[in-house]
């Protein structure tokens with residue numbers, strides 16, 4: 001089935017404006033490298049190259065619009081690192097896409113791929129455009145021209161794009177077709193997140209939610225708790241949040257609250273997820289689900305639960321609300337849901353934060369499986385995909401947890417240490433070329 005993009009009026013972007021006025025996100029990347037370096041004490045000469053993206057490209061994307069006029073969009077592609085394998089990272093269509101954002105997002109992809117230990121570096125790209133204001137034809141022409149412009153820089157052994165904010169399996173099908181037509185043969189491995197009919201992988205759509213299930217279960221185990229009966233609140237009911245909710249419920253957790261952009265619902269005895277999913281599919285809303293109380297979004301974050309799972313957008317847990325969070329564990333389903341200021345408050349309050357680059361890595365792991373299947377032209381059963389995903393996520397969790405205990409650091413710092421250490425080891429073994 002080919003997924004369609006949201007229609008006008010539906011929420012696709014995490015917000016019109018960022019939840020906080022943020023400094024350059026690339027400064028955060030540099031800070032993360034420093035945090036890891038403060039523990040690892042690497043040779044400064046070995047560390048320095050890690051502070052610079054491998055390649056940054058800006059292209060013009062001229063497109064004939066439906067009104068007959070030509071419009072030129074700006075497109076980007078950054079490969080942060082390819083010491084462990086080809087670049088890997090999404091294509092974002094959003095009006096705010098810019099080079100610094102792509103640099104930061106590509107670095108986070110590099111950390112994530114290293115933490116879940118898949119043979120990819122990090123990359124990211126996109127086009128500064130508003131897909132909600134574009135027709136399908138305009139979207140297709142932007143995609144084809146953008147891919148033509150970066151054609152020499154992508155490929156299954158070079159840099160492999162995937163969907164991100166504002167792009168979908170439909171867009172990935174155009175990426176695959178454009179690349180294949182220019183090559184003169186079919187090359188499904190150039191992009192992941194494709195529709196199943198074009199070489200997509202079973203289990204990809206729910207992979208991030210499934211990875212969150214494994215990570216939540218492992219975290220609870222390490223603090224002497226079990227998933228069964230643990231109370232969970234989930235912010236966001238899109239791909240990540242709804243799949244995480246359904247799978248956690250199926251594994252015996254008590255999902256007491258969920259929310260979407262329009263509000264939250266709460267049932268202290270636990271929501272009936274199969275019925276809620278059917279209700280949401282039918283009505284397109286959470287509000288009015290029989291037996292649940294309506295809450296505002298801010299209240300969901302403060303509920304008395306064991307696990308809080310933010311799965312909506314960045315910058316949700318801030319210095320303003322971190323002091324009121326009652327959950328003892330936060331598992332980051334979204335990218336960047338916790339601000340650095342909130343991190344400090346949570347650490348003081350001994351709230352454990354399982355960081356995004358570990359917790360939501362399930363999506364990129366199954367993207368890796370998709371690439372593997374495309375490259376050898378043999379597709380696995382979904383059951384096999386899910387089992388291999390579990391193994392990868394549990395191994396990644398153990399590596400981060402053991403690092404956290406060894407160096408007595410918080411989970412986020414531990415994840416950066418694992419990532420930076422693995423990337424630096426690969427770089428050092430390869431040496432400096434020429």
Ligand code: NAD
Nearest residue numbers: 208236237238239240260261297311312333334335360363
């Ligand atoms: P999505 O667009 O499918 O869903 C987002 C959900 O968040 C929607 O239900 C929306 O209504 C809700 N939302 C938006 N603002 C909200 C608010 N203020 N309060 C409560 N709910 C709100 O997006 P997604 O693919 O589920 O991604 C969610 C997050 O997970 C993003 O940060 C994304 O970058 C990250 N992520 C996604 C994947 C993936 O495979 N889809 C992988 C890794 C990380």
